[in-house]
Amino acid sequence: MENKIAKLTEIIRDSNNIVFFGGAGCSCESGIPDFRSSNGLWNEKLKIKFTPEQLVSHTFFMKYPEEFFKFYKDKLIYPEAKPNAAHITLAKLEKMGKLKAIVTQNIDGLHQAAGSKIVYELHGSVLRNYCMKCGTFYDEKFILEAKEIPTCPKCGGTVKPDVVLYEEGLDDNIIRGAVDAISKADTLIIGGTSLVVYPAAGLINYFKGKNLILINKSTTFADNKADLVINDSIGKVFNEVMKLI
Incomplete structure (x- = not known):
């Protein structure tokens, strides 16, 4: 494990255009279960x-x-959840100029809470909700405090979470941004995802860079394509890396 941490640290040091592609495993350490x-x-x-x-x-x-x-x-809503070591490390790497974008399947907003600025939320966010009738936006507190079905006080319409439900398509602008970032990256770090949710998982196929890193507790279909595979907690791995950078 020490050798793999050292190799990951070296790759991050030598990279200038890192993109992180993450899933539920990123937020599990914040108390948000899959x-x-x-x-x-x-x-x-x-x-x-x-x-x-x-x-x-x-x-x-x-x-x-x-x-x-x-x-x-x-x-799906965890108002008490706080960013963990994974979120904090990624925000630090962005400030250092190493990390250019985060592409996430999560809907909890923890990357932004940690300070990350460029985040492509493939499946939306529980922090945003909108009236299906008049388009007025509401925060997650409005949903949590609503009795039964959240209803817009302005027009009486149903307030829907701004998340991509099964059977719904992904946002075209978010997809374009994610594809552009991944295709330009010199290093793609995939973390906390088993890569089973499509079409999101298919976005990694746009990566043409030098280093493909996989950090996940279980194996994925992309392990054999990766330059480095670490089967461990992503927060733990990033914590060790930051000690060396």
């Missing part, structure tokens, strides 16, 4: 067994909005 761990939730009212993917789908949101928001508020 929502898939809630697999097989039973909704007594509906008498139907749903997977987490179904619970955060566009169809479920439209058909069962009350049950959607119960799950959403309980499992």
Whole structure:
């Protein structure tokens, strides 16, 4: 492990255009679990067994909005969560001029809370919510304090989280920005993601740079393409790297 940490540190020192591509593992150390761990939730009212993917789908949101928001508020919003070592390290690397962008599948806003400026949120953010009728935006506190279905006080429309639900497409502008950043990077660090969610995971195919780094507790399909693979906690790894830089 020490040799791998040393190699990662050397790569970061020699790189001037790093892009980080991250997933749920980045936020687990902040107390935010991967929502898939809630697999097989039973909704007594509906008498139907749903997977987490179904619970955060566009169809479920439209058909069962009350049950959607119960799950959403309980499992996807963590107002007390704080940035961990991974978020803080990435923000420091950006300040050093090493890191040029973060492409994240997470919706918690912790990268920005740590100080990162250039963040492409592929799946949106729980911190932003908008009225489907008049477009007025609201913060996550509005959603948490709402009873049952959040309703816009201005027009009575349903307030929808600005997150990409299953069955919905990704934002074109975010995709273009992420692709541009990844394609220009000399080093791509993939961390805290098993690379199973598409189309997000497919974005790493745009990387044509020198160093492909994978930091994840479990193996991924891209391990055999990587120049360096570290199977450990990303926060722990970055903590060790910052001691050496």
